[in-house]
Structures are given as C-alpha cells and as structure tokens.
Amino acid sequence: MRLRSVPLGVAILGLLAAAVALTVSARSFAALQPSDVPAWLQAHVGEGDGQIAAVVLERARALYLKKVAAGAVSNPCYFAMDATRPGDMGNGVLGRRYYVICEASQSFRAISSGHGGGRKLKGIVDFSNGRRCSKNFGNAMDSELTAGGAYMTREAKTSFKGYYRTGARQNAALLRTFIQFDGEGEAANARQRVIGGHAAQVLRGMCMRKSPNSSYADHDGMVPFGKLVDYAGGRSNGCTSWSPADAQQIVSMVKDNPTTLYIYPESRDIAAVAQAKAGGHSLTGINLYWNASCLKEIGSPKFWPKKTLEPIIAQYKKDHPAPPPQPVPICTGP
Template structure:
C-alpha cells in the first residue's frame, strides 16, 4: 500500500496526465481533494486509482456547475481491476463517493463478457477484462462519462424461497452517455443487481398478475454472479444494488468508467513495446495487465458491421417454449 507521500506524488503525476488528455477540462478548476479522501487513493485493494478519481471528480463537478445534477455523491468504476481478490472474495472496483459526508465505498461490479464470432473474437475471461467496445450487441464494457437516468423494474419469473414460490423483480438503472458512450441507451447499458433467473419450466399460476393467457408463469432458479461478467452492464451484489439505487433514485448523478478508448490504445501500445504503462504515465491494474498481455479497444465503426453480419447469418429459430413444471 502506498504511503501518504507516495499517494500524493502519484496523484500529482496522474493529474498531469489527465490534464494532458483533457486540456479543456484542465482549465476548469475542481475543488482540492479533501484530506480524508487521500488515504483511499492508490492501486491497492479497496482504493481508487488516481486517474480514475481525478476524472470522476472532474466530471462530477462539471455537471454540478452546469446544473445537470444536484446529488451530493458521485460514482466511478475501474474496469481494469480483477474480479476477485487473492482470497477469492469479490474485488472492489466500483465506487460511490460522497465528499460532504465523507463516504467512500469500493464494491464489486461486473464487466462485459463479449462474444466469440468467426470474424472477431472479443470475449473476456472471468478474472480480467481485455476487450472493450461501444458497439451495440458487443456485450462489452465502454469506459467514459455517464449520467444515471431513470430506473425500470420488471418481472422475471418465480423461484422458490423458504419453501414458497416467490416472484423475482429486477430493477434496471439506465445510463445516459456522452462522446464514445452516447449510445448507452441503444446498447441498453445501465446498472442492476448481479442476479438472473434461469428459467426451467412453466408453472400454472392463473391468479398471478403476470400469468399468460393460459395461466402460466415462468419458473426457475436464481443465479447470483456478483463480481463476475455481464452483458456489458454494470452489476452489483443485491445489497450494494439497493444502496446505489437508493442513492440515485430521483436524484441523478455522474458515473465515470475507466478506461476510455484512448487509454486502452495507449496502454496496448506501451505493452506491445515491452514497456510498463506506468513508465509512460499510464495506468492499468498490474495483475490484470500481466494476465491479459495487452488490452484491445474495438471501435464501433469496426465491430458493428461484423456483429450485424453475424446476426443476419443466424437461422430463424421458433420461439422457445418451456416445458410445464411437474
């Protein structure tokens, strides 16, 4: 873990890098990092990397000044970090920070799992993300600037809990992006709890408001994938999902996700040249960089035509009809 002096030195270095990347934003001053937050800056477990915090704060205070948000807290994510710690527990790579009340939380979050297509293989492993894109249908994470938007709650089916058939509802928090992330809605990118219902059969329950015209509802098993991969959305544990949703419900805030396309390209160039990203003032989680070798950014203009062609090649399949439950 970095000492306080080292943290501040690294923070100053990374601030200079951010200013070089964002000359327009550099001209706009953000408040100094409060002293209580300094101990949370770093690359250790439970900390936030300097460049991630710098950009998250710059985005948040810009949106506050513009009157886009009023929330006292902001969000950030570092998608270069691993899914799990050395002890197997989910690793903290999603942050919510409330400077006025001195709240800093580092919690687990999923990242996009990608796909394996004949013309392009861009699937991610379970521990570290290597591929990133803003192409619709890529199922990948895209770093950059977002604002939280409205939430939508939908019924997914029934499952058994404590011996009772219980309906499962999941709330989806939409994100609005800008720049490389401006197609967040088109991609159905947002945040939700890392739980889904694996359908197994159709259960007869005509009294349910969700029953179809024949009186059936889907029934299945809940699967919790906290800290794992997603379809490109940000996913949290059920407990943390409730906390984040409560934080932003009716009170939007900013979300900054690292890395952006330019970061990925710069780190990849450095890695291919046999140099550590830190030697060039760049940042990537060291353990994940060692695992993936070099990250790759797939821009929408390159990947979207491949995905669209793959979709057109798929044979038409009849609708899946679940068997009736025993």
C-alpha cells in the same frame, strides 16, 4: 456629476473578487476545484484493494463537478468504476472496483461490479473476456462489451422476471430494477445499447407453472418459474452489475436524483497502454495506468470501435440466424 477615480490595481482586484464570487456561487455545494482533492478522500487513493487509482478519481470528480456546475446534478454522491481491476479474486472473494463517493458526508465505498463479457463469434473473431479480467472493450451494438467514459444515471425501471424457490413449497418473485445510463462521446449510444446498472441476479432454467391467483399470471393463469442465479463475481452483457444488497442501496440513491458515473478506461487509455506494451515500456515510467495483475494476465488490452465491429456482428447474425423462439416448457415436479 464628477466620477471618482479608482487606482488601477484596486479596480483589477475588485473585478477578480467579483469573478471569484460568481464562480463559487455557481458551484453549489461542490465548491472544490477538481484538483483540490480533500485529505480524507486522498487517503483512499492508490492501487491496492479497496483504493481508487488517481486518474480514475480525477476524471470521475471532474465530471461530477462539471455537471453540478451546469445544474444537471444535485445528488451529493457520484460513482466511478475501474474496469482494469480484477472482478473475481478467487476463493469466493470479489474484486472491489466500483466506487460510491459522497464528499458532503465524507463517505467512500469500494464494492464489486461485473464487466462486459464480450462474445466469441465462432470461426470469425473472438472479443470475449474472462471472469477475472477484461482484455476487450468497445461500444458496438450487440458486442456485450464495456465502454469507458462519462455517463449519467437516468430513469429506474422495475421488471418482474419470474418466481423462484426460497424454501419448502415457498416461492418469491424476482423484481429487478434497471437504472438506465446516458453516455457521452464514445459512450453516447448507451441508451441504444440498453446499458445501465442492476443487481447481478437472473433466473435460469425457466418453465411455466399454474398460479392463477398471482398478479403476474398470464391469460392462462401461468407464471414463469426458474432457479435464482447470483453472478456478482462474473460477467455481464456490458451493463454494470452489483450484488443485490449493493444494488438496492445504489438504486435508492439515484432514483429520481441522477448523478454521474465515470468508467475507466477510455479508448485513448487502451491505445496508450497497448502502444507502451508493444514498445516494452513500463507504465509507471510514462505515467500510464492499468491494474498490474490484470495487465500481466491479458498481455495487452484492445478497444473495438463500433464502426469496425458492428458490420462483423451484423454479417455473423445474417449468416447464423437465430432459431425460431420456442415456447417455455411446462414445469414438472412440485
């Protein structure tokens, strides 16, 4: 049998076409290159309120497309967060810095989200953050700091937190769902840190009340009771927190259908911005990004690596042991 010769140029074009076909088929519905941001999404890029900074979108999109190509994600939506933006704008207005992006339906939403409050270890070190802007970031256990980087949403767990008053002699149960995150790189200890997302709601001033008919009652027929507090405009223990309405929507999107979350900034971004500030350089002139109003407020950001901060926190806990747990008091009044 005689083989038919094929011109070299035609053979090369054929190989290239086959390679492209294989690449495209591996990308599922997310067939765009990370750099090919569609026009409708590009319209949302910027540094104004409700917009997403270019670097945040670029990294969030690249992470999502990578996980889709690997078969780890089939969710049509993905998330991003810009923790350099203000969380509390004042006068009851919350900063929108968490992004829900669904390219298949050309949907883009910017919503509010809490940030890690950090801690102040009296007489030792202060790595706390205010309500408006984050200065300190880190990945240490018990630091209550936000760590930027790549995450995947995982299992959802709903827990009963207690009852609260909704009206005259009317009570409701607070059931809060927690979405566990798994991180990569510097955020790889997210599960150990119990980092995830949930509604920014908590019960304060807890007491125990007799309610033997409740399915949540303990062996003595008692249930926890407290005052419902919404802290959507405040800080968290390092988790991502949303308003109750937004949390309900996000939970329904990712329950049994994981997707990606990219949180900006990473330690490399923090180091670069801090170095530029120390040298008196303009960030725009050297292609770095930080929210301008928050940078003016915090002066210079700082990343606290776990290898530095964890021994300090451990020593502080050893020197300041927690008091023995006290029983929750019995409720008084109606």
